[in-house]
Amino acid sequence: MIYVERPSKPLNLTDEHVQALTAKFKKTKSAVWKKDYIAESLMKMTNNKCVFCECRLGEEGKYMEVEHFYPKSLYPSKVIFWGNLFPICSRCKKAKGDHDTQLYPIINPCLNNPKTHLYFENNSIFDKDSSHLGILTEKVLNLNDTRQLAAPRFLVGASVMKKLQEIAQAVNRYDRQSAVIGDPVHSTVQYRGPTTPYLP
Missing domain, CATH: 1.20.5 (Single alpha-helices involved in coiled-coils or other helix-helix interfaces)
Structure with missing residues (x-):
């Protein structure tokens, strides 16, 4: 996992559009985030990699999904908020599930530098200096x-x-x-x- 700089939100994602899509999600629970302009911007942000495990998306059956860092089931108002969206692989998405990142924070690669909390050695990832963020991130995402x-x-x-x-x-x-x-x-x-x- 590496630090990722989030670009400006897509031009299509205006405040009015966000409000409309959020309202639609709350009413219908439909996948309002499944827009090409969102997926393309997210993939570009991470160079076509899963934001957590860094596997190459689109190869070997690892297709990209849009991840809501704060789960949409718990925080529906953030369902289309640009700062809440990440590209993720199905393995990491399944591991993270509906983990409540508000109550039990894990590393947000756009806000926290993973190198501060994790280190890599002998093909495994470990928490750095007993970092609580590192420990919980490795556990929740099953990074090993x-x-x-x-x-x-x-x-x-x-x-x-x-x-x-x-x-x-x-x-x-x-x-x-x-x-x-x-x-x-x-x-x-x-x-x-x-x-x-x-x-x-």
Whole structure:
């Protein structure tokens, strides 16, 4: 999870339109937030990622849903309020459910910098300095879901490590060839055998 800067609300979302859609929702409970201009603006805000787990939306069956940070079931007046809307994946939406973020706050990525409350280590997310926001956010969103989050993180990490090793091997081969050929560019460098760069 990273800090997200919220852009200005879409031009279509005028105060009058917000009032009308809110009234319609309270009366009919219809999905008044399902507007292309809302979805497109939210996706652009997070570079097509879920605001919480950062999975790529639109790939591998992870379609985007509009999340109400303050649940619409508890706070119907905020159903179309721009500052209450986020793009989210179905996994995070199901985990968060109707959690009351007013009474029991979790990290709001547009208001709280997640780095202040969470840190990442060994493919898992932990609360930072016993942060209450961090603890509850990890718990409510199940950010260490083994199958859907931790395992994909491990695969990404393994892929990065493999690529770094390939780069290190290519650099070593280049150094050896330069030393043998006596390339003038490297003539002042004395070859001392292959080295292995530090890999985190």
